Amino acid sequence: MTCILETRSLNKEFGAVIAAKDLNVQINKGEVVGVIGSNGAGKTTFINMVTGYLKPTRGEILFNGRSIMGHSPRAITRAGMARSFQVAQLFPEMTVLDNLIVALAAAESARPSFLSPLRSDARIARAEEILKEFGVENYRDSLVTAVPQGARKLVDIAMALIGNPQMLLLDEPTSGVSMDEKTDLMDTVMNAVRQHGVTVLFVEHDMDVVERYVSRVLAFYSGEIIADGGPAAVLADQQVRDLVTGHRPSTKQGNGVS
Numbered sequence: 001m002t003c004i005l006e007t008r009s010l011n012k013e014f015g016a017v018i019a020a021k022d023l024n025v026q027i028n029k030g031e032v033v034g035v036i037g038s039n040g041a042g043k044t045t046f047i048n049m050v051t052g053y054l055k056p057t058r059g060e061i062l063f064n065g066r067s068i069m070g071h072s073p074r075a076i077t078r079a080g081m082a083r084s085f086q087v088a089q090l091f092p093e094m095t096v097l098d099n100l101i102v103a104l105a106a107a108e109s110a111r112p113s114f115l116s117p118l119r120s121d122a123r124i125a126r127a128e129e130i131l132k133e134f135g136v137e138n139y140r141d142s143l144v145t146a147v148p149q150g151a152r153k154l155v156d157i158a159m160a161l162i163g164n165p166q167m168l169l170l171d172e173p174t175s176g177v178s179m180d181e182k183t184d185l186m187d188t189v190m191n192a193v194r195q196h197g198v199t200v201l202f203v204e205h206d207m208d209v210v211e212r213y214v215s216r217v218l219a220f221y222s223g224e225i226i227a228d229g230g231p232a233a234v235l236a237d238q239q240v241r242d243l244v245t246g247h248r249p250s251t252k253q254g255n256g257v258s
C-alpha cells in the first residue's frame with residue numbers, strides 16, 4: 001500500500017482550545033475514509049490544515065511523501081489534493097453550466113480573450129459530459145441558487161474533480177441534503193471517484209452513510225483520534241459509542257479497531 005497523505009504530530013491550538021492534538025494519520029492510495037466526531041471535535045480543523053486553509057501550530061503534513069507545510073491552498077490543489085466545503089462554493093450569479101466552464105478553464109490555467117473566450121465549444125461539450133456523469137443535466141441552464149441542495153453539492157464535487165486530483169476531501173457532502181437524496185448523491189459521487197481512481201476522505205454525520213460507503217473510519221473527539229479502523233469495528237467501539245455516535249444500534253460485528 002502506498003501512503004498518499006500523512007500527518008505527523010499535527011497540532012492546532014486556538015488560544016486555550018486544542019482543536020488538533022498530535023494527529024498521526026496515514027491515508028493510503030485508493031482508500032475511502034470517513035471522518036466522524038461530534039460538533040467541535042476537530043474534523044474541519046483537520047481538513048483545513050491538510051488543504052492549506054489553516055496553519056498548524058506544530059507538526060508535519062506530507063502529500064505523496066513531500067512536505068506541504070506552508071503551501072497555499074492553490075498550490076496544494078495543483079499538487080493533486082482537491083476539496084469541497086460544507087457549503088458548496090459556487091458562483092451564485094452563474095448557471096450550473098457556466099460554473100463548470102469556469103472550473104474547466106481554471107484547471108487549464110486558461111486566460112480568456114476575445115479570440116479564445118471561456119465559453120468555447122470544447123469546454124461546453126466537456127461540461128455537458130460532466131453534467132451527465134453527475135446526473136444533473138436537467139439543471140444545465142439554471143442559476144446554481146435555483147437548484148436543489150443535493151444537485152448543488154454534486155456540481156461542487158464535480159468541479160473539485162475537474163482538475164483530476166489524486167485525493168478529494170469532502171466536508172459533509174450530505175449535509176442539508178434530504179434523506180431521499182443522500183443515497184443517490186453518494187452513489188453518484190462514489191461512482192465518479194472510482195472511475196477517476198481518487199482517494200477520498202469525507203466528514204460525515206450520518207452513520208448510515210459512513211457504514212455504506214467507507215472502507216475506514218477516523219473518529220475524532222476533542223481534537224484527538226480516538227478510533228481508526230474498519231467502519232463496523234469503529235462504530236461498535238464503546239468509546240466511540242459513548243463519545244461520538246451516542247449508542248446508535250450497531251449492525252455489524254467489530255474487527256480490529258486500533
Ligand SMILES: Nc1ncnc2c1ncn2[C@@H]1O[C@H](COP(=O)(O)OP(=O)(O)OP(=O)(O)O)[C@@H](O)[C@H]1O
Pocket residue numbers: 014017018019037038039040041042043044045046
Ligand atoms: N477560527 C477559530 N477560532 C477559534 N476556535 C476555533 C476556530 N475554528 C475552530 N475552533 C474551535 O476548534 C474546535 C474544533 O472545531 P472544528 O470546527 O474543527 O470542529 P468540527 O468537528 O469540524 O465541528 P462541526 O461538526 O461542528 O463542524 C472547536 O472547539 C472550535 O470551537
